[in-house]
Amino acid sequence: MDNTSAASVSERLANTNASKERLKAAWDDLIDELQLARDAIDNPAFFPPDASDRNLAEGYRYLAGFMHHAVERAFHEDADFPAFRNGLSVYNKSTIDNADAIYFYAPIDGRKHYRVHGNIADHRHWRGEPRVASGPLAPQYLIFEVHSGPMSGDSGDLRELVAGGRTGFGNLDTSSLMVSENGDFELLLGPEKPAGYSGNFVCTRKPPSKHKPEGDDRYADYISGRQLFYDWGREQAIQLNITALDTEGCQPPALSSERGAKQLRRMGGIIRGQMHFWLSFYDKVLNCNQREVEHGRYFMPVNAYNQPNAASGDTGGGMSTNIYAGGIFDLAEDEALFIEASYSSEPVYTSIHLGNLWGESPDYANHQSSLNGFQMHMSGDGIQRWVVAHRDPGVPNWIDTTDLTRGYLSNRWAYCQLPPKEQWPQIKARKISFDEITRCFPADTPSMSAAQRKTVVAERQQHVQRRFRVF
Secondary structure, eight states: OOHHHHHHHHHHHHHHHHHHHHHHHHHHHHHHHHHHHHHTTTOGGGOOOOOOHHHHHHHHHHHHHHHHHHHHHHHHOOTTSOOOEEEEBTTBOOSSOOTTEEEEEEEOOTTSOEEEEEEOSBOGGGGTOOOOSSSOBOOSEEEEEEEESOOTTTTSSGGGGSTTSSEEEEEEETTTOOOOTTSEEEEEEESSOOTTOOSEEEEOEEOOOTTOTTSOOEEOOEEEEEEEOSOTTTBOOOOEEEEETTTTTOOOOOOOHHHHHHHHHHHHHHHHHHHHHHHHIIIIISOTTOOOSSOOTTOOOBTSBOOOEEOBGGGTBOOTTEEEEEEEEEOOTTEEEEEEEEOSSOOSEEEEEEEOTTSOOOOTTTSOOEEETTTSOOOTTOOEEEEEESSOOSOTTEEEOTTOSEEEEEEEEEOSSOOOGGGSOEEEEEEEEGGGHHHHSOTTOOOOOHHHHHHHHHHHHHHHHHHTOOO
16 A cells, blocks of 8 residues: 555544544534433422423423424424424424424425425415315314424523514415415515415515614524314315425435534433423423412413413414413312403414413323314304313313313414404413302203214324324
C-alpha cells in the first residue's frame, strides 16, 4: 500500500471514529433527556397527578406517546419533502385531546410554494344542506391553519406562551374551501399568490411585526389542522397529500452522522419539553391542582366549569375557531355530575370530552367517554345536557368516566366565524347522587338499554379503527 492509499484509509478510519463518537454522544444526551422526562411521572417538583397504580401506569404510557411522536418529528420532518402526520392520535394522546378529531400537521418553509390535495366524500352539509340518506360522508368540519414558531410545549417552559412566541398566518375551513364536483380540492401555500390564481390559497409570509418594524419578513413553519367527525358510522377521513413544488420528483440527501446527531438530540428535547410543559401548564395556568385561592380566567374548578374562552396563545393554542370550557370532575362511586349548556348562535360542531390527569382522553373507542352534537340526544328546549358517572344510568347522554374518580372536563363549540361574546355558550354543572340522574333530565329524554349501548360502542370501535388506519 502506497503512502497515499494509507493516508486515505487512515482518514476514513478517523472520520468513522468521529461519527461513532458524535452519534454516541447524541444518544447519551437523548437518554439523559428521557430520564428527565421520566422524572415528571413521580417527582412532585413537576406537578404530576397523585401517585396511584392507574395514574403511574398511565404516566408511563403518556411518556411513551411523546416518544412515539418525537421519533416522527425528529427523524421525518422535512420542509423540502413534507408529509402530513398525526399530531395526536390513539397512540399519543395529550392536551385533553378531542375524541372526534384527526389532528394533522406538516412542516413547511414559508419562503417556498406547496400544494395540498385531497378528495372528499359527499359534503353538502358543509353548505348547510341536509345530509344524504346513505353512503359515505365528509367529516363534519375541516380546517387548515398556517403558523410559525415551535409546537406548543416543545420548550418545556411556560415562557413560550408570551405574545409573539407563535404567529398565525391564516386559516381555511369548510365554510370557504372550494371543492370540485368530483370532491377534489387543492390548496396552495406560498409567500405570494401566483398571478391569475383564484383558488384556495394561504399566504406564508408576513411583514415585520409592529414590535420590531425594522426586522425581517416572517415566514410560516407549519401547516396544521383538524378533521372533526360527527356521524362516526358514515363520515370518512380525508386523505391529504402535500407537495413542495420545487422538489417534486427529486430526492433528499442521504443521512449523515451530523444530521443524525441533531435528530437524536431534538427527539430528546421534544420528549422532555412536552412532559414538563403540560404538567406545569395544568398546574400554573389552569390551577388544576387548586394551589391558588384566586380563580383566574382559565382556572379549572372542581365539579364546575370555567367561563368559556376562545383559543389563544396563552391557553397553549387550540383550534382558532373554537370556544372552550373546562373543569375537573371528582366523583365517588355513587356520585354523578349533571351538566347543562345553552347557546344562542349555532356552532358547526359541539362536543364534550373527558381527560385523565395527564391530559389523555380516555379509551373513547371502547367507552362512551365523549359525545358530539350528532351523537347526543337534544331535548325539545334546545339545552344540551349530559351526566358524567361511573356506571351506565340508562340515559343517552351518559359520559363514561372509565372508572376515573378524578379527571378533566372539556367542552368545545366550533364556529366558522366566532360570534359576539354575548352569544357565547353558557355552561354549568352540579354534583348529584346516582339515583337522581333520571329525574334531572326532561320528560322527553328516552331511555337506553344495555343492548342499545353495546351497539353504540360497537360503532365507535369500528370508526376509530377506520380513522387511524394506516394500511
